[in-house]
Amino acid sequence: MNVCSAISRCFFEYWTPEILVIRSKKVGAVNRLCQFIVLVYIAGYVCYLKKGYQDTDSVISSVTTKVKGLALTNVTGLGLRLWDEADYIVPPQEENSFFVMTNLIITPDQTQARCAGNPGPETSCVTDQDCKKGFHDIQQRGVLTGRCVNFSETEKTCEVFAWCPLEKENEPPKPPILAEAENFTVLVKNSIRFPKFNFNKRNILLFVNSTYLSQCIFNRATDPYCPIFRLGDIVSEADEDFQTMAVHGGVIAIQIRWNCNLDLDERWCVPQYVFRRLDNKDPDNNVAPGYNFRFAKYYKNSKGIESRMLIKGYGIRFDVMVFGNAGKFHIIPTLLNIGAGLALLGLVTVVCDCITLGCMEKRNKYKEEKFTYVEDYEPLTNGQIAVNVP
Numbered sequence: 001m002n003v004c005s006a007i008s009r010c011f012f013e014y015w016t017p018e019i020l021v022i023r024s025k026k027v028g029a030v031n032r033l034c035q036f037i038v039l040v041y042i043a044g045y046v047c048y049l050k051k052g053y054q055d056t057d058s059v060i061s062s063v064t065t066k067v068k069g070l071a072l073t074n075v076t077g078l079g080l081r082l083w084d085e086a087d088y089i090v091p092p093q094e095e096n097s098f099f100v101m102t103n104l105i106i107t108p109d110q111t112q113a114r115c116a117g118n119p120g121p122e123t124s125c126v127t128d129q130d131c132k133k134g135f136h137d138i139q140q141r142g143v144l145t146g147r148c149v150n151f152s153e154t155e156k157t158c159e160v161f162a163w164c165p166l167e168k169e170n171e172p173p174k175p176p177i178l179a180e181a182e183n184f185t186v187l188v189k190n191s192i193r194f195p196k197f198n199f200n201k202r203n204i205l206l207f208v209n210s211t212y213l214s215q216c217i218f219n220r221a222t223d224p225y226c227p228i229f230r231l232g233d234i235v236s237e238a239d240e241d242f243q244t245m246a247v248h249g250g251v252i253a254i255q256i257r258w259n260c261n262l263d264l265d266e267r268w269c270v271p272q273y274v275f276r277r278l279d280n281k282d283p284d285n286n287v288a289p290g291y292n293f294r295f296a297k298y299y300k301n302s303k304g305i306e307s308r309m310l311i312k313g314y315g316i317r318f319d320v321m322v323f324g325n326a327g328k329f330h331i332i333p334t335l336l337n338i339g340a341g342l343a344l345l346g347l348v349t350v351v352c353d354c355i356t357l358g359c360m361e362k363r364n365k366y367k368e369e370k371f372t373y374v375e376d377y378e379p380l381t382n383g384q385i386a387v388n389v390p
Contacts, residue, residue, distance in 0.1 A: 020370050027356055034348040042341035051261070052337035054327035057196035059258050061322035065098045069184030069231075073177055078106060088178060090295060090313060096320045100184060100231060102246035103176035103314035107167045109301070110308050115164035116151040117142065123157045131158035141166065163308065172292075172314050176246040182232035185217065186318070189227065190271065192258055194326040199262060203227050203271045218273070225270060229254075234318070237275040248290025249314040251279040258324030269326070278319065291317055 022028075046052040071083040086092075088101040117123035125131050125148040133146030142162025151157040160166075190203040204213070205225055216226035218233065235242040238252055253276045260269035279291060292315070296308040356366050 020366070022356060022366065024356075024360070027352055027360070030355060031348060031352045034351055035345065038341065038344045038348060042337070042344070046337050046341065051327050053329055053334040054261075054263070055196070055330035055333055056325050056327045057194045059322060059324035059326070060193045060195060061256075061324075062191050063096045063320045063322065064189045065318075065320065066187045066189075067098060067100060067184055068186075069181065071178045071180040071184075075106070075173075075177055078108075083178060088181065088315070090315075096322075097317055098186065099315055099317045100181055101313040101315040102178045102181045102249065103172045104178070105167075105170060105172060105312040107165065107310040107312075110163040110165065110296075110310055111301075111305055112162070113164045114145060114159055114161050115166065116149045117144070117157045117160040117162075118166055118169070119151060119155060119157055123160075125156050125158050136160075163310065167310055167312065172247055172312075174247055175243060176314070179243060179246065181246065181315075182230075182235075182242045184231045185228050186231065187228050188254065188256075188320060190256055190320070190322060192322065192324065194260070194262075197262055197326060197328055199260075199269075199326060201258075201266070201269060203256065205270065206267070220273075224273075231316070234275050235316070238277045240277055240281075245277075245290075245316060247314065249292055249316055250277060250281070250290050251317045251319065252276070253278050254318055254320045256320065256322045256324075258322070258326070260324070260326040262326050262328040290314060 067085050067089055069085065071088070072081070073083060074080045090099055090101060122135070123131075123144075128146060128148045131144050131146050131148050133144055136143040142160030145159045145161055147159040148156050149159045188203070191200070192202065193200045203225075204227055208216075208225070208227075213226075213228070216223050216228060218224070218226045218229045220237070232242045234252060234254065235245060240250075240252075253274075255274040255276065257272040257274065258269065259272070262269070281289070292312060294310060294312050296310050298306065298308045301307045357363050357370070360366065
């Protein structure tokens with residue numbers, strides 16, 4: 001019965017705030033300090049830094065690139081040769097990236113024939129019994145014929161049916177063959193859209209005309225908005241040496257950041273460029289360093305036999321990455337952040353109550369003044385109810 005009575009009394013209770021003014025320098029100072037911190041957080045961090053009064057949208061982007069530059073080489077197997085973008089850009093078009101060949105190993109005049117395999121655990125032999133016909137090792141790029149033949153005067157290897165002569169596993173040349181690629185340039189055209197605000201722009205800004213575009217090269221100090229970049233400058237801004245990186249190749253990120261405040265004039269919405277190396281260059285882990293791949297150029301020789309020139313190309317792949325957000329004033333996020341700020345101000349009262357009721361010397365007196373219990377009835381001994389009249 002006592003439990004039911006307690007539950008009934010709790011259910012029929014009503015709490016109403018009572019204003020208690022405590023004249024205390026300590027509590028007053030804590031109260032104003034907490035209020036000041038909350039106001040600074042709302043005005044400085046939420047509204048000014050994070051722009052909590054704005055609605056936001058993420059960027060949608062498209063990127064195209066065009067590389068230009070010439071290089072003159074004179075190497076064994078090719079002789080004197082001029083290289084332009086049709087030769088060193090492989091493949092000609094990629095999505096949000098481009099590859100520039102800086103070094104190469106050439107195996108000329110290959111035809112499909114039988115020849116001695118390169119020495120190795122699977123191809124070294126003494127007799128034909130050591131060669132398993134039909135076996136193919138991907139490193140040999142051919143199929144064993146079952147014969148053991150002379151590779152040199154002192155060594156025998158299994159014969160393979162492949163593109164002969166076989167490619168030799170050699171280190172890439174130093175210095176790189178296309179060292180002049182450092183002075184090649186690339187035009188990066190980036191168009192962006194913030195669909196929520198129906199806002200479009202591109203990195204070729206309004207002040208850029210044909211004359212300026214034909215002469216400018218990106219420079220962070222003098223031409224920070226020129227969309228034409230020298231490859232050597234890109235690699236240098238990524239804290240790398242171009243000639244060293246060009247030997248084995250690598251991967252560089254061209255990051256374009258669009259952070260736009262659409263409450264301001266459109267001309268303040270401009271791209272920011274950042275360059276970083278992405279592939280691993282750890283000297284303690286130099287297995288398969290850099291970036292390379294093979295491709296071939298096919299033709300028919302004077303006898304009408306299909307031949308090819310195999311090229312193992314080393315180079316730098318440039319990945320263009322676009323990031324960005326735009327913000328514009330909207331009443332809904334403004335009200336939400338103001339409401340959250342007012343809720344934080346309510347915490348100031350909780351903090352001050354904890355201090356006054358738990359830490360101050362006169363905490364018992366404050367508790368007596370803060371909490372007052374008033375009952376509008378009390379049971380009598382004869383079962384009647386007497387109403388308390390103030």
